[in-house]
Amino acid sequence: MPANRCVSRDEIRAAFSAAMSAMYRAEVPAYGTLISLVTKVNAETLSRDQALRASLEATETIERISEERHGAIRLGTAQELAMMRRVFAVMGMLPVGYYDLSEAGVPVHSTAFRPIDEAALKINPFRVFTSLLRLDLIDDAELREEARRILAARRIFSDAAVSLVEKAERDGGLSREDAGLFVLEVLDTFRWHDQALVDRALYERLHAAHRLIADVVSFRGPHINHLTPRTLDIDAVQERMPGEGIAPKAIVEGPPTRACPVLLRQTSFKAIEERVSFRDAAGDPQADSHTARFGEIEQRGIAxxxxxxxxxxxxxxxxxxxxxxxxxxxxxxxxxxxxxxxxxxxxxxWNEIRKAGLGYFLYTVEASAFAAAKATGMDMEDLIEAGVVRFDPIVYEDFLPVSAAGIFQSNLGDHAAQDFVASPNQRLFEQALGAPVANEFQLYADMEKASAERCLAALREGAAAA
Known part of the structure; x- marks a missing residue:
């Protein structure tokens, strides 16, 4: 298919993000309440903070904030991870960063699938924090092999989804009709399924090793376990959640409240108890419950x-x-x-952070042709001092392992029978993934450098035309 007849990856990603949000709202009603609260808080924050509004307009689109989401899934096998990489590639989402959550007592290692270029991020920055279960960290050899056997037998993608991924890879994209089918088929992979693959006894053994292990192994798919809107004032959301009938976790993960936010702050509401059924010895379903899915909120600062x-x-x-x-x-x-x-x-x-080399910034020309002519021969610091060039923080698009583990533990419980020591293994993860993960620092540095070069080029052109 000619490339110009394919739907853009950005459009497919935006459609999938919207479909995921609608599905999760139907499955977890408290998520809808959370979205309404975040929308109110964001509107109030923008109305009183004109400097923040100006910065967002210079570096992002304000419309992006209301649509911004990140999700999280947990996979069980290398084969699932490799196929998930190909699925996300159809949506223009690539693996960025490596996270070892075993350092915080969670037996997974992870990456974040997301768009990486500035234009794509402005259109839709949907991210999915994707974790792979570390079966090698389970002490009980018999339980480890039983979990491996169960995971090896399951298939989380439909034949139609796999076929559409192969078609996109072969043709360089998907038609509008196929893109719509792709969204529906892949969405089913993330859907909640209330029938467990295991009996109650095995579930209890998995649960005793770690609740997250039970969540990954016991079900037939990697149900989306949380979906996260972006707020501009996480403290206000945290304070107002109880008034909306939502019980937040005790503390906000990440850095403290600051005038200049850095990296990522996260909070969540407690995981909901959901009805599930386990097989008994005769293979008949037995009604029970499982706790895994929750709502999360994030506030993003500078990279x-x-x-x-x-x-x-x-x-x-x-x-x-x-x-x-x-x-x-x-x-x-x-x-x-x-x-x-x-x-x-x-x-x-912000200027102290910039001068100390602690954060990444986007540079834009602030002034007119008059300023361009005045700028001849100035270096970047002179241009900033003269008000010709402005700088705005580059938003952090990635994650923090300690914060992620804190969210997991507060919702899954932190009284596991087995402790896990830090055991990073990026080589093993990338082998399972089938590709290297991108270095997030290099992505931000390239973005900053490109913005500075655009400024200087524009000023040279302006000076020549004056």
Missing amino acids: LTPKGRALYDRLLRQARATVRPAADGSNADAYRATLAASFEAFPDD
């Missing part, structure tokens, strides 16, 4: 450079070494105070 990230990690470790947040929230106030005190060492002014 940090390696230097900035090292400082962030050090300050977070320092705070958590002093006060470890309790799952029940009993020391929440002490933790928040300790976290805020620790992060006093991180500059809270």
